[in-house]
Amino acid sequence: MHTPHGDVPTPVFMPVGTAATVKAMSNESLEALDARIILANTYHLYLRPGHERIEKLGGLHGFMSWNGAILTDSGGYQVFSHRELRTINEEGVQFRSHIDGSRNFFTPEKVIDIQKALGSDIAMAFDDCTPYPTGYADAEASMELSMRWAAKCRDQWRRYESGGRALFGIIQGSTYPDLRRRSAEAIEGLEFPGTAIGGLSVGEPKDLMYEIVESTLPHVNWDKPRYLMGVGTPEDLVRCISMGVDMFDCVLPTRNARNGCLFTSQGRILIKNAAYAEDQNPPDPQCSCSTCRRYSRAYLRHLFMAGEHLSAVYNTIHNLTFYLDMMRKIRESIGLDFSGKWLEFVKNRET
């Protein structure tokens, strides 16, 4: 993918930087990992410090001093997460701030305006995200609303100069393949330059998620990036890449790091376990991150038990290294880059 802030080889995992900061991970550390794109959050930044303030301070890139690409999610998922605080109608969603309880109203147009102010390289359409399980009729109505909003988002987007930035559409439809198909067709009809699958990883069984991804992708235009939102585990990434997904984001590596759960080539380890109290090995002997090169499991356990700041910092460096290294290896193994070989690879695989 080409963005105004550099090229992004796919498949790619995007570290989550909700509040214009990837939690406990400095920009310098992200750069050392060659992270090309991070995700930020429209809902959170709108509430604090405010998109107009960020625009004044040079947009998100200037504000947080990040020169790589940034994707902003649209806030649909966050409004969904705080379900008890919201009311929805054809025009948009009224919700209360989780910070101060203030009333706010998001429309598709406003969400585009906010993302334009933030200046993200990739913006996302505003959608309604259904929980799992949702009955068919509700899922259908919600999906249809999201599709009407997607059209409004696209129209609002076209009122601005693009500046090389892109707006992606989002497919909804809960766990119903025919709704997903109809949603995919609607999104493709709107000719977004990239397509996301939303509304998954919201509590449904894994196999059902895989089924929906697999049955939805054939209805997506394969000449554009395909983004599976909010997914997932290392296993999810490998499996969904083999189905043809190009882009992922998930709080798992960063949140788990703060909770002392480390991803390693041998599986996950919970660093607080007493078994590591005198373990002089690095978290993952096969990892070359700055944490694994220097610190033992015993020391990282101590930092975690003592509630030290650096516990989150060192663990996050490791987990993001694990994710980004895995993606790098996958890209290398499928001989991709910008040559289109990836498309061939997947198409050959599927037939």
Add this chain to the structure above:
Amino acid sequence: MHTPHGDVPTPVFMPVGTAATVKAMSNESLEALDARIILANTYHLYLRPGHERIEKLGGLHGFMSWNGAILTDSGGYQVFSHRELRTINEEGVQFRSHIDGSRNFFTPEKVIDIQKALGSDIAMAFDDCTPYPTGYADAEASMELSMRWAAKCRDQWRRYESGGRALFGIIQGSTYPDLRRRSAEAIEGLEFPGTAIGGLSVGEPKDLMYEIVESTLPHVNWDKPRYLMGVGTPEDLVRCISMGVDMFDCVLPTRNARNGCLFTSQGRILIKNAAYAEDQNPPDPQCSCSTCRRYSRAYLRHLFMAGEHLSAVYNTIHNLTFYLDMMRKIRESIGLDFSGKWLEFVKNRET
């Protein structure tokens, strides 16, 4: 100063790494600042993760992967801080752990054993630290007890191979110049390779602290490093260096960083102030630290208000840079190093 882990030019400020980590400051960042010596805490490390465990894991240097010098304070001050949890007698101090309430007993001998296990380059004698104010009779009795303990510490220390490591004595005597003089003479009589002034910065007025430092130093042997424990502000450092102090430690730069208080060439700033919400300047335009080179006050304010991990990280890098740069400038301005010019400088100044 020459230590088994490198030379330390004086005067020096030692960042405080209580639990074998300078809070929110990675070893890599400390090295980038050319920090040569840090302080760790006998009391805290004895309780968690335990000195025997640290010894097994390669001593403090191996455990925390720090190749510079380490000074360990003796725990006297921490036992003093948790006054309600302790009882004291001639043999030592019984105290309850602030972590789990367990009963523990520190003797001068045991505190030396612990510091030997930790493997610090500079160990401190175990002392009794009086609060401010303390009546003369109590201060005298406490000082005399500390002096008897100092002798026991020295004797215990001599039972080990030194390995080039040093044990420093600590002068007590509260705010009474004659007790300070008697304590200094007692400590000098024990021929420690370095002398500390303890029991200050415990709530007494600033002028009284300066008075006591100034009246105590003439009774200290000037051929050895002089260490003023737990002090202080940038102003304190400049003033006490001019009196002849060589070494300092204080939680101020690191703790203030976590509370959003930044030291700058223009004075302190509280980053949470609304005045900084759209301030695109770095914290200190005269500072060249990685925080000031990259992040604005507006962004640092946002990180602080959002309770983000990196707030502490970036603020700590700045505040420690401020302290260590100041010390570097002072060393340069007085043309010191290991040539003895510093002693000449101060002696000339005093006459």
